[in-house]
Amino acid sequence: MISARALEKRYGRKRALRPLDLDVASGSFLVVTGANGSGKTTLLRLLAGLAGPSRGTLEVEVDRGRLGYLGHEALVYRELTALENLDLYGRLYRVPERRERIGMLLERFGLWEARGERASALSRGMLQRLALCRALLHDPDLLVLDEPFTALDVQGAALLDHQLAELGGTRTVVVSTHEPERLQRLASARLALT
Amino acid sequence: MSTSSLNRSGFGSPVPLLAVLASGLVGIALALVFFVAPEDADQGLSQKIFYFHVPIALTAYACFGWGAFKALLLLWRKEERYDLESYVAVHQGTIFGALTLATGSIWAKASWGHWWLWSENQLVLFLVLFLFYSAYFMLRFSIEEGPRRANISAVYALFGIALVPVSFLAIRLAENVIHPTVFTREGPQMTGTMFFTFCVAWVAISALAYALYRLELLGKRLDSNLRELREALSS
Amino acid sequence: MTFLADVATLARKDLRLELRARDTLPAMLLFVVSTLVVFRFALPEGADDVAAQGADDVAAQGLLWVALVFTALLGLARAWAPEREGGALEGLVLAPTDRSAIWLGKSAAVFIFLCALDAVALPAFALFFAPVNLSTVAGVLLANLGICAIGTLLAAMAAASRTRELILPLLFLPLAIPLVVGGVGASVSAEPARFLAFLGLYDGVFAILCWASFEYVVSE
Numbered sequence: 001m002i003s004a005r006a007l008e009k010r011y012g013r014k015r016a017l018r019p020l021d022l023d024v025a026s027g028s029f030l031v032v033t034g035a036n037g038s039g040k041t042t043l044l045r046l047l048a049g050l051a052g053p054s055r056g057t058l059e060v061e062v063d064r065g066r067l068g069y070l071g072h073e074a075l076v077y078r079e080l081t082a083l084e085n086l087d088l089y090g091r092l093y094r095v096p097e098r099r100e101r102i103g104m105l106l107e108r109f110g111l112w113e114a115r116g117e118r119a120s121a122l123s124r125g126m127l128q129r130l131a132l133c134r135a136l137l138h139d140p141d142l143l144v145l146d147e148p149f150t151a152l153d154v155q156g157a158a159l160l161d162h163q164l165a166e167l168g169g170t171r172t173v174v175v176s177t178h179e180p181e182r183l184q185r186l187a188s189a190r191l192a193l194t
Numbered sequence: 195m196s197t198s199s200l201n202r203s204g205f206g207s208p209v210p211l212l213a214v215l216a217s218g219l220v221g222i223a224l225a226l227v228f229f230v231a232p233e234d235a236d237q238g239l240s241q242k243i244f245y246f247h248v249p250i251a252l253t254a255y256a257c258f259g260w261g262a263f264k265a266l267l268l269l270w271r272k273e274e275r276y277d278l279e280s281y282v283a284v285h286q287g288t289i290f291g292a293l294t295l296a297t298g299s300i301w302a303k304a305s306w307g308h309w310w311l312w313s314e315n316q317l318v319l320f321l322v323l324f325l326f327y328s329a330y331f332m333l334r335f336s337i338e339e340g341p342r343r344a345n346i347s348a349v350y351a352l353f354g355i356a357l358v359p360v361s362f363l364a365i366r367l368a369e370n371v372i373h374p375t376v377f378t379r380e381g382p383q384m385t386g387t388m389f390f391t392f393c394v395a396w397v398a399i400s401a402l403a404y405a406l407y408r409l410e411l412l413g414k415r416l417d418s419n420l421r422e423l424r425e426a427l428s429s
Numbered sequence: 430m431t432f433l434a435d436v437a438t439l440a441r442k443d444l445r446l447e448l449r450a451r452d453t454l455p456a457m458l459l460f461v462v463s464t465l466v467v468f469r470f471a472l473p474e475g476a477d478d479v480a481a482q483g484a485d486d487v488a489a490q491g492l493l494w495v496a497l498v499f500t501a502l503l504g505l506a507r508a509w510a511p512e513r514e515g516g517a518l519e520g521l522v523l524a525p526t527d528r529s530a531i532w533l534g535k536s537a538a539v540f541i542f543l544c545a546l547d548a549v550a551l552p553a554f555a556l557f558f559a560p561v562n563l564s565t566v567a568g569v570l571l572a573n574l575g576i577c578a579i580g581t582l583l584a585a586m587a588a589a590s591r592t593r594e595l596i597l598p599l600l601f602l603p604l605a606i607p608l609v610v611g612g613v614g615a616s617v618s619a620e621p622a623r624f625l626a627f628l629g630l631y632d633g634v635f636a637i638l639c640w641a642s643f644e645y646v647v648s649e
Contacts, residue, residue, distance in 0.1 A: 012339025051649040063526035073516030077444050091438045092524040224505035269645050326603035336590040345645040346586050356638055360631055367614055367627055
């Protein structure tokens with residue numbers, strides 16, 4: 001599903017990702033680890049299509065509409081409510097039975113009561129949960145999550161654990177994290193960046 | 195990128211030859227302008243600046259066009275080198291654009307007694323372009339190096355080339371209604387010798403621009419190769 | 430067509446945000462009226478005879494366009510603010526939406542704001558200076574199309590720059606010069622059709638250019 005050869009990313013003189021070879025089969029669960037500055041975020045952005053390679057090749061056999069991404073920012077509109085944000089993305093991703101799906105996700109991640117709150121009024125943990133809803137809204141085939149456990153409280157983290165367990169095996173998942181032990185059971189492949 | 199551009203910018207570079215050629219041509223052009231071309235009955239010596247002003251203006255247009263072409267290649271092929279080539283072309287174009295304004299202003303003063311004439315369409319067009327391309331550099335240097343900067347610079351360079359005909363039309367429209375033409379100017383009637391001199395001057399200035407373009411490219415590529423080498427050695 | 434549906438979705442989102450926050454449009458309206466008042470004080474009083482009055486009218490038309498261009502700049506500076514604040518632009522780029530739809534949706538919203546601006550600016554101008562004729566209104570509408578098209582794209586470029594607010598006017602003004610020529614010409618000339626046609630040409634050329642190149646402005 002994902003195939004990279006000598007994949008490299010530079011911003012002018014700064015090298016953000018050293019040359020990398022990678023193969024990820026469909027249905028894998030890849031856990032990416034590495035120190036700060038090793039290129040985890042860069043790699044995930046490349047996989048999501050937010051940046052193009054400087055050198056080398058990268059093939060991701062999934063089009064944009066089937067890809068879900070969670071980055072360091074929530075990627076939402078601060079002055080729209082949680083519900084409105086998801087409705088917007090639901091339309092752009094052409095999610096079938098949009099309202100039902102949004103409702104289901106909001107409930108699953110404990111955001112139903114807060115659905116009418118503006119994103120700017122949400123706590124960091126709630127915002128992260130909203131971002132997860134956004135990433136999962138269109139039932140993506142490939143999920144790319146950059147340190148998704150950040151800012152989540154115990155309950156939120158448990159919800160995410162549960163969600164990932166559900167997805168692992170049927171979907172392809174790439175997760176970067178500082179706590180690889182957490183995903184020990186689910187991981188089918190590991191990548192350590194230096 | 196490294197090895198191929200090293201070959202391009204290392205030994206065997208055409209730049210020294212180009213520089214000699216351009217200098218030679220400019221020398222010949224100067225000689226022709228001052229010693230061979232007949233003096234104009236009306237304007238005298240000041241008319242001679244026309245032999246430089248118009249080729250400089252045409253060369254500036256050519257540089258902007260070349261920059262836009264390289265920009266298009268960058269967006270299409272996504273190869274890093276086109277970004278530098280586009281930038282250097284725009285840089286040269288801006289320099290020659292400033293020279294156009296300067297020589298045009300001198301010509302205006304010599305011919306009509308004014309340092310600036312709004313009725314001179316070419317001058318006004320160059321003023322607008324000069325403002326536009328000055329903003330190019332401000333934009334470029336306020337964005338961090340990387341593909342984002344390259345893409346945005348390229349798009350802006352393409353806008354510039356679209357602006358040329360549109361501005362020209364606008365200025366033509368404006369002159370009749372907004373700024374009624376006060377001064378009329380007949381196109382220069384060129385004799386054979388004058389035409390020949392003009393052509394030589396044009397070729398000379400174009401050669402000069404090309405030599406400067408290759409020189410600046412060479413300098414910037416050497417800089418970048420040196421940096422890469424330093425980085426490779428230190429890691 | 431999903432392209433147009435996306436454009437509508439995005440434009441609606443911008444209108445909703447502005448209606449909720451109500452910060453940009455009221456500021457623009459106040460700014461344009463204040464600017465016109467400043468112009469009134471900045472203009473030396475014409476002589477009382479009719480000929481001078483006529484000339485003042487013509488000169489004043491130019492002031493309308495200066496006011497409109499600078500007020501538009503004020504609004505454009507905030508055009509991408511919602512996307513910047515929450516990082517939503519990346520969210521849009523990730524979506525299967527055509528990148529040009531992002532540009533067109535935003536431009537459509539800006540166009541509506543500009544028309545709202547004109548609904549206040551033109552009557553104010555007519556009140557303070559000189560009556561406004563039909564060709565001026567047509568010119569303003571056509572110029573709005575050009576302004577929202579290039580302004581939205583240039584604002585996106587400026588958003589990528591360190592000197593955000595500072596650079597947008599520098600990018601916008603040279604490109605706005607032909608629009609001002611077209612607009613003032615339409616107001617003042619005995620043959621406004623030529624100028625209106627020119628404005629249409631400008632809009633066409635730059636809209637196509639913006640539509641084709643927006644993808645590159647937001648991509649890495």
